[in-house]
Amino acid sequence: MRLLHIVANPSPLEYAVDRHLANAFVDALCTRAPDAAVDTVDLYDDPPPYLDGPTLRYFWQRVGQPDYEPSEIEREASAYARRHCALVRTASVIALTAPMWNASMPAILKSWIDQVICPGETYRFGDDGPEGTHAIERICVFTTSGAAYTAGEPRDCFTNLVRSAFGFIGIDRVDVVWADGQNRAIYADHDARRERAMAAAAALAADVAG
Numbered sequence: 445m446r447l448l449h450i451v452a453n454p455s456p457l458e459y460a461v462d463r464h465l466a467n468a469f470v471d472a473l474c475t476r477a478p479d480a481a482v483d484t485v486d487l488y489d490d491p492p493p494y495l496d497g498p499t500l501r502y503f504w505q506r507v508g509q510p511d512y513e514p515s516e517i518e519r520e521a522s523a524y525a526r527r528h529c530a531l532v533r534t535a536s537v538i539a540l541t542a543p544m545w546n547a548s549m550p551a552i553l554k555s556w557i558d559q560v561i562c563p564g565e566t567y568r569f570g571d572d573g574p575e576g577t578h579a580i581e582r583i584c585v586f587t588t589s590g591a592a593y594t595a596g597e598p599r600d601c602f603t604n605l606v607r608s609a610f611g612f613i614g615i616d617r618v619d620v621v622w623a624d625g626q627n628r629a630i631y632a633d634h635d636a637r638r639e640r641a642m643a644a645a646a647a648l649a650a651d652v653a654g
């Protein structure tokens with residue numbers, strides 16, 4: 445098993461509940477599956493660019509025109525996407541760690557998703573539509589929010605987006621560990637909510653380890 449762990453939270457570990465959830469998951473996973481390899485990418489150390497015109501041309505011109513010769517500018521612009529798509533292709537599980545911001549994921553994580561759901565790199569167009577060209581079996585999301593949520597409800601534009609975007613390239617298994625209700629001023633049971641999520645992270649590790 446190879447886990448690609450994408451972290452999208454600028455807060456340090458001592459303040460970031462989602463990082464604690466993810467660490468509990470990774471620690472439990474590595475205990476249960478000592479052969480597991482973990483690649484961790486902190487997006488604030490390796491930030492994705494916005495998907496731009498030269499990058500789009502690099503990947504999409506090849507879809508209808510396999511012998512397309514990209515320009516040097518297109519090659520350079522697409523370097524991040526190619527590097528991160530290669531990471532995705534070597535992984536069997538992806539973990540996404542990020543807080544809920546403005547009803548969705550931090551923009552830096554959306555930018556990363558825009559870079560790695562990429563024709564010719566992580567999917568191709570087959571006779572019946574898009575087909576994944578990766579070995580990802582499942583995605584595990586570790587998140588936290590100030591308000592109380594139910595994953596999948598209409599205002600949850602985070603995990604619904606993950607399911608929809610990665611479903612497009614054939615990844616339908618998305619597990620969510622979510623410490624909601626972390627606003628201390630509103631939810632007296634915020635600690636209990638966090639502890640439940642920590643237990644859920646460990647249980648998910650047991651399931652992923654098999």
Ligand SMILES: Cc1cc2nc3c(=O)[nH]c(=O)nc-3n(C[C@H](O)[C@H](O)[C@H](O)COP(=O)(O)O)c2cc1C
Nearest residue numbers: 459460461462543544545546547588589590591626
């Ligand atoms: C910019 C920003 C936007 C936020 N938007 C939301 C939101 O839409 N819904 C919500 O429930 N909490 C929201 N919050 C609260 C955070 O999700 C909450 O504090 C969370 O526990 C932070 O996660 P962390 O401890 O892992 O950094 C927001 C916080 C910030 C800083």
